[in-house]
Amino acid sequence: MQAVTQNEFLKWAAGAGIGFHPQYPDSGLLTLLPPGDHARFWVTPADPAAWAHFIASMLDGMDEWAAGYLWPRSGQWPNWGQVSSGNQGVRDVILKGAGIPDGWPGAVRFERKEESGVLAVLFASLAFGWCVDDDLFFIPDHGRQLLQTDHHDVIHVQCASEKRIRELVAHMANQGYELPAEPPDWTFKRPAWMGAVD
DSSP states (O other), rough: OOEEHHHHHHHHHTTEEEEEEETTTTTOEESSSEEEEOOOOOOOOSSSSGGHHHHHHHHHHHHSSSEEEEEEETOOOOOOTOSSSHHHHHHHHHHHTOOOTTSEEEEEEEEEEGGHHHHHHHHHHHOOOSOOOOOOEETTTSSSSSEEEETTTTTEEEEHHHHHHHHHHHHHHHHTTOOOOOOOOTTTTGGGGGGOOO
């Protein structure tokens, strides 16, 4: 695992065609540029024991990657020792174990052989994320896809083309993870791929 400064990460991301969404430049929302409509989301399985396989299935469905970056939507990782709940304490233990530096203001880069660390950090984001600042992005080194954990208990994946996102949807279905038929809650904007409400 390698800590990457914010400037270094954002420079790399820009070169890969990834940046903050132009409609929401201050939101911390990363997207493939120009923004397209080649994204889907999957609801997190009810059983946490399935989460590692769920996340690994998404990573395996992406184009082959040798390394990838984890980037917190807030731009900064949590500080240790500011624990106000058992959940934060468990999250901190997971992040420390994965090698995330205390309060690091930037990204972290994992090699593919360190995929277990990526899975652990994404797992912690799903388990303990409860607001926008807890959302987390994974961007493989080729920059052709982007994964985002979401505090609505879903994971989003963007691809550069509709063909590629459909391939990923088929891959996930083969792993036992179908697309949802409805948004996860009433605050969630219904995406166009779900179709209109009857």
